[in-house]
Amino acid sequence: MSTLLSLRDLWVEYGDKIVLEKVDLDIAEGSFVSIIGPSGAGKSSLLRVILGQESPTRGTIMLDGAPLAPECGPDRGVVFQRYSVFPHLTVLQNTMFGLECAGSPLTARLFGAARAKARAEATAMLEAVGLGDNLHIYPAQMSGGMQQRLAIAQALIKRPRILLLDEPFGALDPGIRADMHGLITQLWREFGLTIIMVTHDIREAFSLGTRVLALDKRRHDPHAPHRFGATAVYDLPLRPREEEASPREETAA
Numbered sequence: 001m002s003t004l005l006s007l008r009d010l011w012v013e014y015g016d017k018i019v020l021e022k023v024d025l026d027i028a029e030g031s032f033v034s035i036i037g038p039s040g041a042g043k044s045s046l047l048r049v050i051l052g053q054e055s056p057t058r059g060t061i062m063l064d065g066a067p068l069a070p071e072c073g074p075d076r077g078v079v080f081q082r083y084s085v086f087p088h089l090t091v092l093q094n095t096m097f098g099l100e101c102a103g104s105p106l107t108a109r110l111f112g113a114a115r116a117k118a119r120a121e122a123t124a125m126l127e128a129v130g131l132g133d134n135l136h137i138y139p140a141q142m143s144g145g146m147q148q149r150l151a152i153a154q155a156l157i158k159r160p161r162i163l164l165l166d167e168p169f170g171a172l173d174p175g176i177r178a179d180m181h182g183l184i185t186q187l188w189r190e191f192g193l194t195i196i197m198v199t200h201d202i203r204e205a206f207s208l209g210t211r212v213l214a215l216d217k218r219r220h221d222p223h224a225p226h227r228f229g230a231t232a233v234y235d236l237p238l239r240p241r242e243e244e245a246s247p248r249e250e251t252a253a
C-alpha cells in the first residue's frame, strides 16, 4: 500500500508546553489507524494538525507527497465525540449543507438541477449510514447513535480520502457502539477510506484498526513535566485489510 500521509519531525507546542515532540509517521492509503494514549498525550492535537485546524510548531505533513494545505480541505473529514450536527436542520438538510456550501460558498443554497443532484447524493449517503427512513426529522428527535450516523454522513458527503475520528463512539451505549463499529468498518471498505481514530477504548482500537499507535512521553522531568512532549512509543501493525471479514470484536464474540 502506498503512503498517503507523511509526518516528519512534527512538534506541537502551546506556549512553553511541549505536547508532541518529534513525531515521524507514514500512514498507508487504506489503513485504519487507531491512536491510543493517556489523557493529555496530544491525541486530539495530532488530529487537529492533520485536519489543518492548527499548524504544527515545527515539522512537515505531506499528503500524497505534497505539503498539506494549512486549512481544512475536502480531502479530510472529521467526526467528534460530541454531536456536531445543526439542530435547526433536518437530517437531509444537515447532509446537503456541506454540498451546498461547496457549490455556493456565499449563500449555501443550490437551485434547480444542482440542488436535485445534491439531494440525491445526500439521500444515498444517508441510506449508506442507515438513516434512509429518517430524512425529514430533526436532531432533537434522534438518539445519540443516530446523531453519530448523521455526523458520519456529513463527514463523508464531500468524499474525503481521510476520515478523522476523535472518540466518535465514546458517548454511546455498548450495543449501539457495536452497531457503529460494524457501520464504520463497512464504510471504510465501501468508500476506500483511510481512517485515523482516537479512542480511549483499547478493545475498540484493536478490533477496528489495522494498526495501533500509542502516544506517550518517552522522557519525564518531574520538576518540569511540560518540557517533554509525547511521541509514538508503540506502533503495532495488525492484520492487513484484505484479510478482514468483519471487526475483530464481532468475529471473536
Ligand SMILES: Nc1ncnc2c1ncn2[C@@H]1O[C@H](COP(=O)(O)OP(=O)(O)OP(=O)(O)O)[C@@H](O)[C@H]1O
Pocket (backbone or CB within 6 Å): 014, 019, 037, 038, 039, 040, 041, 042, 043, 044, 045, 046
Ligand atoms: N489550544 C491549546 N492551548 C493550550 N494548551 C492546549 C491547547 N490544546 C490542547 N492543549 C493542551 O495540550 C495537551 C494535549 O491535549 P489533547 O487534547 O491533544 O490531549 P488528548 O491526548 O487528546 O487528551 P484526552 O485523551 O484527555 O482527550 C493538554 O495538556 C492540553 O491542555
